[in-house]
Amino acid sequence: MTADFLLTLAQAIVNGLLTGMVYGLMALGLSVIFGVMRIVNFAHGEMMVVGMYLAWMGFEYLQVSPMLSLPVIAAIFFAAGYVLQRGLISPFIGRPEHQQFLLLLAVAILLVNASLAIAGPDSRGVQMESQFDSYELGPLVFDAVRLHAALAAVAIALLLWLFFTRTRTGKSIRAAADNNLAALVVGLDVRRLYAVTFGVGAACVGAAGALMITIIPVSPFLAVEYTLLAFVIVIVGGLGSMTGALLGGLLIGVSEAVAGLLLQPSLKSMFSFGLLILVLLLRPQGLLGKGPQ
Amino acid sequence: MSFIRRLAGNAPPRILWSLGVLLALLLLAPALLGKYWLSVLILILYFAYVGQAWNVLMGFAGQLSLGHALYAGLGGYIAAGLYFHYGIGPWAGLFAAVAVAGMAGAIVGYLGFRFSLAGVYFALLTIAFAEFTRVAFDHWEWAGGSGGLFLKVEHATDIVNLRGGPVLFYYSILALAAGAFILCRALLQSRLGQYWLAIREDAEAAQAVGVPVLRCKMIAIVISAALTALAGVWNAFYYNNLFPETAFAMGRSIEITLAPIIGGLGTLFGPIVGAVVLTGLGEAFTDLGDVLRIPGTKQIFYGLALLVIVVYRPAGVWPWLADKLGLKERRP
Numbered sequence: 001m002t003a004d005f006l007l008t009l010a011q012a013i014v015n016g017l018l019t020g021m022v023y024g025l026m027a028l029g030l031s032v033i034f035g036v037m038r039i040v041n042f043a044h045g046e047m048m049v050v051g052m053y054l055a056w057m058g059f060e061y062l063q064v065s066p067m068l069s070l071p072v073i074a075a076i077f078f079a080a081g082y083v084l085q086r087g088l089i090s091p092f093i094g095r096p097e098h099q100q101f102l103l104l105l106a107v108a109i110l111l112v113n114a115s116l117a118i119a120g121p122d123s124r125g126v127q128m129e130s131q132f133d134s135y136e137l138g139p140l141v142f143d144a145v146r147l148h149a150a151l152a153a154v155a156i157a158l159l160l161w162l163f164f165t166r167t168r169t170g171k172s173i174r175a176a177a178d179n180n181l182a183a184l185v186v187g188l189d190v191r192r193l194y195a196v197t198f199g200v201g202a203a204c205v206g207a208a209g210a211l212m213i214t215i216i217p218v219s220p221f222l223a224v225e226y227t228l229l230a231f232v233i234v235i236v237g238g239l240g241s242m243t244g245a246l247l248g249g250l251l252i253g254v255s256e257a258v259a260g261l262l263l264q265p266s267l268k269s270m271f272s273f274g275l276l277i278l279v280l281l282l283r284p285q286g287l288l289g290k291g292p293q
Numbered sequence: 294m295s296f297i298r299r300l301a302g303n304a305p306p307r308i309l310w311s312l313g314v315l316l317a318l319l320l321l322a323p324a325l326l327g328k329y330w331l332s333v334l335i336l337i338l339y340f341a342y343v344g345q346a347w348n349v350l351m352g353f354a355g356q357l358s359l360g361h362a363l364y365a366g367l368g369g370y371i372a373a374g375l376y377f378h379y380g381i382g383p384w385a386g387l388f389a390a391v392a393v394a395g396m397a398g399a400i401v402g403y404l405g406f407r408f409s410l411a412g413v414y415f416a417l418l419t420i421a422f423a424e425f426t427r428v429a430f431d432h433w434e435w436a437g438g439s440g441g442l443f444l445k446v447e448h449a450t451d452i453v454n455l456r457g458g459p460v461l462f463y464y465s466i467l468a469l470a471a472g473a474f475i476l477c478r479a480l481l482q483s484r485l486g487q488y489w490l491a492i493r494e495d496a497e498a499a500q501a502v503g504v505p506v507l508r509c510k511m512i513a514i515v516i517s518a519a520l521t522a523l524a525g526v527w528n529a530f531y532y533n534n535l536f537p538e539t540a541f542a543m544g545r546s547i548e549i550t551l552a553p554i555i556g557g558l559g560t561l562f563g564p565i566v567g568a569v570v571l572t573g574l575g576e577a578f579t580d581l582g583d584v585l586r587i588p589g590t591k592q593i594f595y596g597l598a599l600l601v602i603v604v605y606r607p608a609g610v611w612p613w614l615a616d617k618l619g620l621k622e623r624r625p
Contacts, residue, residue: 102603109596113589270428276421281408
């Protein structure tokens with residue numbers, strides 16, 4: 001039994017790692033937004049679900065594979081995030097948390113119910129031929145769609161890293177995140193930088209949605225679950241830390257897959273929330289975070 | 294009488310008269326209103342009560358909890374479970390419910406406050422505990438598991454077991470709402486209430502001038518959890534069913550926070566005004582949604598209304614309304 005079991009376990013870990021990369025990309029959006037402007041995006045899971053719906057629509061009505069519609073969806077999300085930040089969220093930066101919470105809750109309600117009104121309550125998935133493909137590495141099987149989604153997530157995360165370390169705008173955003181006042185003093189347009197940041201965060205979650213739809217079908221009721229999942233991931237990894245978000249995504253992806261194998265599947269989220277409580281109490285800055293301010 | 298005079302304090306006579314008239318009308322309401330409007334009023338009073346309970350922790354002591362469904366759910370499940378399994382009526386059961394929810398509040402509070410989690414971090418801790426408990430109840434046979442716990446629907450009025458029609462539940466929630474209002478007023482006038490406000494405004498400064506910060510926060514969360522548990526007990530016996538998916542849901546926790554935030558955080562009338570506004574909007578949009586026949590339209594209008602209120606009245610409706618009506622309390 002042991003050899004068989006170890007193989008099943010290894011397979012679960014592989015699947016968890018691959019899904020975890022996409023989780024990580026989703027959480028990256030939340031982390032970037034919080035890290036720069038200290039706004040907790042309570043509409044994150046709802047944005048994820050909208051991204052999944054857009055990719056589904058592209059596939060269903062225009063026959064475009066989610067991988068190809070991903071750049072378009074990311075661009076739409078960037079623009080929408082930019083406008084949303086500029087028009088609605090900007091005045092709320094630095095306001096009491098409960099006001100930010102209510103604002104983004106209202107946005108979340110609008111997004112999820114607009115999806116419900118347009119696409120209906122049934123769950124929607126894409127049926128692609130590549131869903132039956134797989135790669136084999138020794139005894140381990142890599143589902144093609146999962147592997148492609150994970151690789152795309154890694155590539156996007158790398159792009160993001162290049163953006164924040166190599167471009168002028170990216171560096172300016174990091175400057176504004178480190179010291180808002182100093183950034184203003186040296187003449188950075190912080191308001192625009194914040195809007196770009198929200199756009200980038202939104203683009204991450206939109207792209208994650210386009211990747212996720214190739215793995216599991218979407219329904220409006222997933223939104224709250226994804227919001228909570230993104231919170232768990234960024235807290236475990238470290239709110240505001242980019243590598244932390246990716247690491248947290250992998251950790252939660254693997255722990256979900258392994259818990260689903262060893263325990264009843266319905267108990268797996270208990271494991272995540274238990275982990276969240278432990279991290280909050282013992283290391284509230286997360287595994288890789290710099291600490292709450 | 295001196296207790297009442299002290300409670301009234303510096304409130305303008307106009308507000309006291311209005312309160313008296315309002316209470317008289319509310320007492321007469323079952324005779325004046327039809328079945329539908331009575332059910333709406335019950336909903337308003339429920340949200341006003343549970344909002345008042347949440348407001349003690351957030352509005353007074355400044356600690357954001359987004360997991361209050363934990364206390365309502367525990368309260369409901371314990372009272373309903375005791376009645377369902379052992380025939381122990383809710384009047385006895387509520388002591389157990391309050392005790393357990395108070396304990397839960399103490400645990401969440403102690404961990405959160407002792408490890409100095411503030412703001413969003415504390416809010417996430419409260420969410421995590423509520424979600425953790427939700428999954429646990431999904432798998433707990435005594436509480437009915439994910440299939441839910443059902444109480445037998447009875448129409449004969451039986452005050453001892455809190456069984457009966459809408460009128461019984463109307464007067465019970467009215468008593469709770471009025472009681473919570475008076476309790477909160479008394480708390481705000483007490484030394485403890487002043488300590489809370491000091492902590493809310495600046496915890497470090499409060500600590501520096503000798504306010505026992507940890508103890509005051511603990512008292513706030515235990516009172517808030519205990520009051521919320523009563524709402525849970527009432528809710529369980531009013532609706533006769535409990536599911537972990539709804540009783541401990543994130544949505545339930547959010548629902549509890551809305552009336553006080555919309556109405557005006559930290560004010561006594563905020564939760565009441567917020568409950569009226571939100572329940573009114575909810576009912577109106579339900580009718581509209583029925584006309585339009587598209588899923589989600591009710592919630593879309595609801596979301597838009599929340600958006601408009603938080604953008605234009607971020608401090609809540611009541612402070613603005615009180616100013617307009619000339620009902621601001623005089624500062625001594």
